[in-house]
Amino acid sequence: MNKKKQKRNFVLICLAPAVILFTVFMIYPTINVFLMSTLKWGGLSGNKTFIGFANFISLFKDMNFIRSCQNTIFLIAIVTIVTLALAIIFASILVREKIKGQNFFRVIFYIPNILSVVVISAIFTAIYDPASGLINGFISLFKPENWETIKFIGNESIVIYSVAGALIWQAIGYYMVMYMASMSSIPEHLYEAASLEGAGKLQQFFSITLPLVWDNIRTTLTFFIISTINLSFLMTKILTTGGPNGASETVLGYLYNQAYTNSSYGYAMAIGAVVFIFSFILSAVVNKATEREVLER
Amino acid sequence: MKMKKVLSLGLSVLMCATLLAGCGSDKNEATSAEGKTLKIAGLNGGYGTAGWEAVVKAFEEKTGAKVELQLEKNIADVLRPVITSGKDVPDLIYLSVGSEGGLVDTMIQEKAITEITDVLDMKVYGEDIKVKDKLIPGFTSSFSTSPYGDGKLYLAPFTYDPCGLFYNAGLFKEKGWKVPTTWDEMWELGDKAKKEGISLFTYPTTGYFDAFFSALLNETAGPDAYKKAMEYDVDTWKSADVKKAFEIVGKLAKYTHPDTVTNATTDKAFTKNQQLILDNKALFCPNGTWLPTEMAKAPRADGFSWGFTALPKVTADGDSYSSTFSEQVYIPSKAKEVDLAKTFITFIYSDEAAKLFVEKAGTVLPTTTASGFIPEKVKDESGKEIDNEKKLFYSIYDNGAKSDIVGFKAVEAIPGVTLLTDKGILYGSVNAVVNGTMSVDEWYNQVVEAVGKYAEK
Numbered sequence: 200m201n202k203k204k205q206k207r208n209f210v211l212i213c214l215a216p217a218v219i220l221f222t223v224f225m226i227y228p229t230i231n232v233f234l235m236s237t238l239k240w241g242g243l244s245g246n247k248t249f250i251g252f253a254n255f256i257s258l259f260k261d262m263n264f265i266r267s268c269q270n271t272i273f274l275i276a277i278v279t280i281v282t283l284a285l286a287i288i289f290a291s292i293l294v295r296e297k298i299k300g301q302n303f304f305r306v307i308f309y310i311p312n313i314l315s316v317v318v319i320s321a322i323f324t325a326i327y328d329p330a331s332g333l334i335n336g337f338i339s340l341f342k343p344e345n346w347e348t349i350k351f352i353g354n355e356s357i358v359i360y361s362v363a364g365a366l367i368w369q370a371i372g373y374y375m376v377m378y379m380a381s382m383s384s385i386p387e388h389l390y391e392a393a394s395l396e397g398a399g400k401l402q403q404f405f406s407i408t409l410p411l412v413w414d415n416i417r418t419t420l421t422f423f424i425i426s427t428i429n430l431s432f433l434m435t436k437i438l439t440t441g442g443p444n445g446a447s448e449t450v451l452g453y454l455y456n457q458a459y460t461n462s463s464y465g466y467a468m469a470i471g472a473v474v475f476i477f478s479f480i481l482s483a484v485v486n487k488a489t490e491r492e493v494l495e496r
Numbered sequence: 497m498k499m500k501k502v503l504s505l506g507l508s509v510l511m512c513a514t515l516l517a518g519c520g521s522d523k524n525e526a527t528s529a530e531g532k533t534l535k536i537a538g539l540n541g542g543y544g545t546a547g548w549e550a551v552v553k554a555f556e557e558k559t560g561a562k563v564e565l566q567l568e569k570n571i572a573d574v575l576r577p578v579i580t581s582g583k584d585v586p587d588l589i590y591l592s593v594g595s596e597g598g599l600v601d602t603m604i605q606e607k608a609i610t611e612i613t614d615v616l617d618m619k620v621y622g623e624d625i626k627v628k629d630k631l632i633p634g635f636t637s638s639f640s641t642s643p644y645g646d647g648k649l650y651l652a653p654f655t656y657d658p659c660g661l662f663y664n665a666g667l668f669k670e671k672g673w674k675v676p677t678t679w680d681e682m683w684e685l686g687d688k689a690k691k692e693g694i695s696l697f698t699y700p701t702t703g704y705f706d707a708f709f710s711a712l713l714n715e716t717a718g719p720d721a722y723k724k725a726m727e728y729d730v731d732t733w734k735s736a737d738v739k740k741a742f743e744i745v746g747k748l749a750k751y752t753h754p755d756t757v758t759n760a761t762t763d764k765a766f767t768k769n770q771q772l773i774l775d776n777k778a779l780f781c782p783n784g785t786w787l788p789t790e791m792a793k794a795p796r797a798d799g800f801s802w803g804f805t806a807l808p809k810v811t812a813d814g815d816s817y818s819s820t821f822s823e824q825v826y827i828p829s830k831a832k833e834v835d836l837a838k839t840f841i842t843f844i845y846s847d848e849a850a851k852l853f854v855e856k857a858g859t860v861l862p863t864t865t866a867s868g869f870i871p872e873k874v875k876d877e878s879g880k881e882i883d884n885e886k887k888l889f890y891s892i893y894d895n896g897a898k899s900d901i902v903g904f905k906a907v908e909a910i911p912g913v914t915l916l917t918d919k920g921i922l923y924g925s926v927n928a929v930v931n932g933t934m935s936v937d938e939w940y941n942q943v944v945e946a947v948g949k950y951a952e953k
Contacts, residue, residue: 261912353758444928466911
């Protein structure tokens with residue numbers, strides 16, 4: 200009797216620190232965000248006025264918010280699809296083909312992932328520079344003297360693609376290395392059997408490789424979508440500060456501006472609440488949509 | 497066995513102690529409490545820290561008080577949690593209205609600043625003249641120092657920076673071009689320059705349009721209308737004279753260097769736009785008198801020399817305006833040593849402090865005597881003595897240009913509507929106008945609509 204109680208107490212004490220930390224740093228701030236979203240508040244002093252759902256109502260009429268949502272969703276879609284597709288392809292090539300220097304490529308591809316967003320923005324500012332950037336300089340070798348350089352960041356229609364490019368470059372390595380690890384565990388005899396039956400490389404890829412790593416892809420997909428919401432904010436904050444006249448403004452960037460530059464903290468918290476709910480729903484949808492039967496090896 | 501236990505206990509204590517390594521503060525603790533302690537926090541910006549350090553030292557010697565000076569590049573981020581908590585709030589803050597981080601603007605909004613109208617009637621420290629007579633007229637009646645429009649002073653004007661158009665005087669001499677005095681001459685020059693592959697205009701970021709546009713409004717609509725416009729009077733904004741200012745900027749957009757928007761958009765890349773003047777790729781750039789110091793180390797075309805002019809006139813017999821930009825210092829309402837802070841403000845305006853500020857940092861105070869202390873000669877990069885360009889800039893009003901002060905009245909923020917910052921509807925849209933994705937009419941209508949929303953509040 201005593202021993203059982205002792206054991207239970209011991210378990211509770213061990214769990215306590217983690218539970219406390221989780222409550223204080225995760226649960227409490229989240230509840231706080233929802234509470235603050237019902238206020239009209241400047242963000243510094245104690246003058247708070249309760250206004251209920253008024254913030255949310257003005258939010259859905261706010262064209263700038265709608266546009267920033269569109270930009271964010273666009274970035275999530277493009278960056279996720281392109282990154283994961285390229286990562287899977289590269290991983291499959293590096294694992295299946297006997298290419299010299301496999302480890303060397305792994306390192307090279309992975310390096311962008313360890314760079315901070317500030318460094319990546321600095322690199323891409325130089326690459327995208329309208330006067331003497333890497334890309335413009337290269338293209339101008341083949342073009343006549345008076346050709347106008349491409350304004351990767353100054354042009355409102357392509358700035359979002361420029362940001363997507365930087366985000367993809369940064370993320371490919373990490374996912375490639377992860378998929379390489381899970382692909383290496385697929386036994387070789389499956390491929391041998393398939394090629395004996397006349398399956399080409401491509402068919403082997405879609406029939407053997409992909410289904411067997413699908414569970415891994417599913418987990419990284421959810422994780423990546425959420426991290427893109429955060430990373431897109433960081434990247435646009437430094438590379439484009441929201442783009443020419445808001446063309447590359449993300450939903451978190453808009454939140455930041457409203458909170459600090461426009462002294463509308465309650466409104467910003469309403470945006471935060473919407474983003475929170477949206478991420479939950481998105482993860483749930485993605486999870487459900489990609490559900491497959493787990494295949495036995 | 498016991499040794500092992502002691503050793504492992506010692507190691508775990510050591511590990512726990514490293515948890516506390518993160519604690520500790522950056523600020524120097526006050527080692528002595530001789531007299532009182534004044535806490536000053538401010539921006540380490542274009543003017544650096546040398547001026548403040550010298551003036552603070554002089555103040556300490558004169559009064560026996562101790563001063564804790566904290567100047568940071570990101571002071572708004574550093575101060576925000578301090579102000580929110582209300583504990584250990586600095587007694588004096590050096591940060592301007594409209595600065596990055598929105599700290600000052602939010603504090604004005606929330607009425608968290610001490611009124612300092614009584615400072616105007618105090619005597620300048622160590623001198624026999626009242627502060628209000630020492631200051632250049634106009635500086636204390638603008639919305640950046642008296643934001644609520646009630647005649648009471650809340651922020652003390654700190655710098656005196658004429659803003660205007662910078663250009664390469666050497667290039668103009670070489671080509672035999674005359675600096676335009678009217679906007680028609682400006683367009684002619686623009687066409688001439690285009691033939692040589694040089695753009696007429698560039699701008700660092702859209703944030704610099706506050707000084708430029710204010711001066712332009714004064715030129716097209718006159719100072720009375722300008723004052724009403726700064727109070728969000730919708731009828732003034734709907735007038736044709738005000739619309740003319742938008743149209744001039746719209747035409748200027750067509751003469752703007754094509755790389756401008758890209759460099760204005762990327763964080764911290766605005767110096768590339770300023771570089772265009774130095775490289776003879778663009779002719780004019782709106783800026784303030786800190787520009788030569790900011791670009792001191794930048795390479796430049798042969799024969800380059802700084803030229804500075806007020807905005808061209810709208811009509812031949814109209815007025816030419818050049819905005820005066822001013823930074824501010826203020827006392828938060830939760831400050832402890834309010835009287836000591838007010839004494840410090842009176843000291844800032846003294847000749848002694850003005851001399852120190854201008855010699856160590858190139859900062860010119862808005863007092864009647866300060867611009868007289870600008871040294872005639874300074875040392876350039878190689879240590880050679882050259883004429884101090886600052887003297888040229890401060891003589892801009894001697895040549896007939898009129899001055900106006902930048903600043904809108906402080907109003908309650910409207911969620912989702914940002915009018916004034918560098919990304920706001922008024923100035924931020926310039927990037928889209930230059931790109932051609934927004935027409936002048938669209939820009940104008942959006943501004944009028946936003947002004948209407950503020951006017952309703």
